[in-house]
Amino acid sequence: MIKHIVRQDPKEPKFVQIVSEISTLGSNRTLLQLPAWRPGRYELGNFAKNIKGFKVYDHSEKELNFKKISKDCWEIETNEVAYFYISYYYYAQQPDAGACYVSNEMIYLNPVHCFMYVSGRIEEGHQVKFEVPSDWKIACQLPINGMELSAPNFDALADSPVFVAAQMQHHSFSLNQTNFHFWFVGGEYPVLERLAADTQKYAAWQTNLFGELPCKDFHFMYLLLPTVFRHGVEHMDSTVIAMGPLAELGNEDVYHDFLAISSHELFHLWNVKRIRPVELLPYDFTKENYSRLGYVYEGVTTYYGDLALWLSGVWNWEQYSASLSGDLSKHLNNEGRNFYCVAESSFDTWLDGYVPGVPGRKVSIYTEGLVAALVADVMLIEATNGKKRLHDVMKVLYERTWNQGVGYTQEMYQSILEEIAGISFSSYFSELIEGKGHLENCLLESLFKLGLSAEKQVDVTGIVTYRIVKFMNPTISQAQLFDFWSQSH
Ligand SMILES: [Zn+2]
Incomplete structure (x- = not known):
């Protein structure tokens, strides 16, 4: 000791x-x-x-x-x-x-x-x-x-x-058999009751997806800062989230951003803290632990952080689609998507994963991983006529890794996708994950299948963004696929 x-x-x-x-x-x-x-x-x-x-x-x-x-x-x-x-x-x-x-x-x-x-x-x-x-x-x-x-x-x-x-604000509530705690340092959190009510909703939704909440206590440790700030880090039974400015935390936009980062970090309780790539199990603290699977541990988490808020009823479609539009704009505005694949960008976080880097050189495991997760979800829904989706894949991945004490590989992820979808995912991996420049077409095609499109907008300063809009008259199959996608569970 x-x-x-x-x-x-x-x-x-x-x-x-x-x-x-x-x-x-x-x-x-x-x-x-x-x-x-x-x-x-x-x-x-x-x-x-x-x-x-x-x-x-x-x-x-x-x-x-x-x-x-x-x-x-x-x-x-x-x-x-x-x-x-x-x-x-x-x-x-x-x-x-x-x-x-x-x-x-x-x-x-x-x-x-x-x-x-x-x-x-x-x-x-x-x-x-x-x-x-x-x-x-x-x-x-x-x-x-x-x-x-x-x-x-x-x-x-x-x-x-x-x-x-010396000063710490504390609040707790229970969900199933787990006690959730909020700890605030740096100041008084302004909309505590609202946060607690919304957290219960998305946390219950995420728990339902995986079938269990594998800890007795979970701690949201919030560091409230006087300046603009947004950063979260996941742990086994806790997360630290640093957010500011404190004076604006009660404002509508900042409040929803606070929820978005919190939902993302909670999803990591399962995805990366327990569903762990084999290269990160156990951690070797002395040197780089290279993994090509960042599109699963960060990408799928980024997809579900926001999706959980929408499908649990915390967000409405306008809020969810606005956030998704922001992510898709990052993808579509990044020239790096033509030169670099998401698996490489995961490997290279050890090189320059957390800085903007050389212009147009690389992509983000968060953004590209989210797009890859969305495409996989639509493929699963379409192939099974709405009976299965990415939720089911993540649940099985959890059961076959955490419950068995092993890490996962890309081969294992692919075989679970194929087992649940009943179709091949080999071109998904060769083109989207290990290939370059294909994600954009697959994304637009997936949106089309849902009766959605990414509408290009150029503001007065010339900045290009994309906004997701629903078709006025979707086909029956588009409307049905959208219904499956937007069902809570
Ligand atoms: Zn994350």
Whole structure:
């Protein structure tokens, strides 16, 4: 068991101080590893750059020798000691949904950034104790005892963001056997009752899709910011969502955007936290974990985040089609779709997945993945005359991965699509997923089958957008397919 203490040091107000007690298990040298990236953002973060003042000492405070053997691995000489301590300052001034932030009023950590494990002992348990004023509150998906968290292994610790704050707004409700919690730091959330009512609707809809909610408690951890901001990160039984500006969170548009990001993150509870590509199971925190399946773990999630809001009745057709039009405009306006396939863009998130990149070079796993998911859904509905759709594929994928303790491959995803649709998906994969420039035609064709079209609009500044509109007189088959697509379940 590694025991960590986290505290604030008035002399270093932008850092948290971390002290860890580690057993040597009789070894002459112990390797300490800090992660190089965090799940949810598939690029190197190199968190070791945020560490200063690294020290190692024994129980009598005698310093021990150490040297770094890679950018984020420390080798400690641990001859003749049973335990040793490390102490360092971690820079915590990044108030987004996936990093760390400290102020006079709060400590917010994503442990994957700032805690180490012993190389070869990733299964060892961790305890984290916060030395903060006794009236502060704490929120985290891990078991909590006072101001202490306990994690059965490093994966669980790394996946568990924590808020520790003087002020924290809390609200909870239950759905089936699961307690949902809202935790707000940074200010008072203005439309709590409305949020709770709408969350119940889309969460019930998503649960119905997968057939179960596989956690006892789920925590929406909201970091409310004074400036314009929108970022969310998924975890096993929680999500952190950073959103602003606080003063506008009650405004209609911002409220619906808040719902959209929350619904997306909740869908990840199943899709990527439990339905995991084989390359990401288990995570290797020391280096790139390449996967070509981002169109499933982000694309299908992006498709269902909004679809759940529409089909659960939180959004009407105008709201859903406006959001979908925005995504399709991103796709149709990106020249990169002719040079790059969505599977490659998934592989290359490790290269430049989270920056605009060279003009016209690449596509997004979110946008292209959403389009691919929509096309697959329409293919399934059409092939089965509305009896099956992508919902059924995701449910079976969940049952055959999470329930069996295995990850999935592209072959497995394809075979489930084919099994449920009763038709071949080989050209879907060769052209849409691994090919270039085909997605646009398939998208327009899928829209046509639903009695929809993407109407081109050019504003006075020359910016081109596309708006999804319904045909005035759809054919019987178009109207029927649209009915199947828009049925709740
Ligand atoms: Zn996502």
